[in-house]
Amino acid sequence: MSPVRVLVTGAGRGIGRAVALRFAREGAALALAARTRSELEAVAREVAAAGGRAHVVELDQADPASVARGVTAAVAALGGLDVLVNNAGVFAVAPFAELDLATWERLLRVNLTGPFLVTQAALPALLGSRGVIVGISSMAGLQGYPGSTGYCATKYGLRGLDDALREELREAGVRVVTVYPGGTDTTIFDDVPGEWDRSTMNTPAEVAEVVWQAWRGADGQADWTVPPPGGAA
Numbered sequence: 078m079s080p081v082r083v084l085v086t087g088a089g090r091g092i093g094r095a096v097a098l099r100f101a102r103e104g105a106a107l108a109l110a111a112r113t114r115s116e117l118e119a120v121a122r123e124v125a126a127a128g129g130r131a132h133v134v135e136l137d138q139a140d141p142a143s144v145a146r147g148v149t150a151a152v153a154a155l156g157g158l159d160v161l162v163n164n165a166g167v168f169a170v171a172p173f174a175e176l177d178l179a180t181w182e183r184l185l186r187v188n189l190t191g192p193f194l195v196t197q198a199a200l201p202a203l204l205g206s207r208g209v210i211v212g213i214s215s216m217a218g219l220q221g222y223p224g225s226t227g228y229c230a231t232k233y234g235l236r237g238l239d240d241a242l243r244e245e246l247r248e249a250g251v252r253v254v255t256v257y258p259g260g261t262d263t264t265i266f267d268d269v270p271g272e273w274d275r276s277t278m279n280t281p282a283e284v285a286e287v288v289w290q291a292w293r294g295a296d297g298q299a300d301w302t303v304p305p306p307g308g309a310a
């Protein structure tokens with residue numbers, strides 16, 4: 078059987094890296110996308126060691142021209158596409174009264190416009206393979222958290238995009254599933270003010286396992302939550 082062909086955005090670290098390694102264990106052919114080439118190259122080496130194949134695709138999903146170039150290169154390198162994992166995203170917290178327009182627009186641009194651009198660019202290939210789109214939203218796409226108005230707006234937005242796209246693509250045979258992780262121990266918290274008890278969070282590998290199950294989708298489930306073991310949000 079030919080290997081499943083997977084494009085993972087934000088694959089340089091955190092959840093995206095773990096998703097790439099989970100698919101690699103099954104012998105997948107991967108395109109690893111993000112802005113930082115050195116991190117992608119390191120993950121590509123890990124993918125090879127785990128039994129997969131990986132192509133590195135430098136891509137800024139906030140930039141339409143970069144997305145067009147990157148997704149075209151990914152699909153060409155893989156010879157098509159079976160799975161798109163819309164994972165790349167950024168996080169910011171601020172009391173609503175202090176949330177500045179630049180931060181609001183960056184959150185929307187990366188977390189919501191990014192998946193819009195990547196999915197549109199990948200859609201012809203996914204229609205060709207009757208593939209699967211996996212959105213990485215967040216528990217913050219299902220419930221509000223103080224200090225997270227901007228981030229929550231983007232993650233509720235991705236949920237809306239995925240829910241509507243699921244209905245729109247059903248007849249064409251493209252499946253859309255959404256994963257809602259709770260707090261997960263990654264670098265996303267590194268420069269964000271606040272007390273983050275990472276010991277109570279999911280590991281990236283735990284989220285990746287759910288992404289794997291969501292992709293396989295044996296029972297037709299569309300929404301997959303990943304509550305953290307220690308109850309962190």
Ligand SMILES: NC(=O)c1ccc[n+]([C@@H]2O[C@H](COP(=O)([O-])OP(=O)(O)OC[C@H]3O[C@@H](n4cnc5c(N)ncnc54)[C@H](OP(=O)(O)O)[C@@H]3O)[C@@H](O)[C@H]2O)c1
Nearest residue numbers: 087089091092111112113137138165166215260261263265
């Ligand atoms: N960690 C959590 O608690 C948690 C919980 C729920 C949902 N999530 C979601 O899970 C996803 C991954 O988060 P993470 O925790 O793994 O974060 P992370 O460790 O900070 O990794 C984020 C990845 O996204 C990439 N990225 C950021 N901006 C990008 C852009 N403009 N274009 C392309 N790639 C970009 C980063 O690479 P470059 O910087 O090199 O581009 C990096 O590879 C995000 O969508 C996040 O919202 C995280």
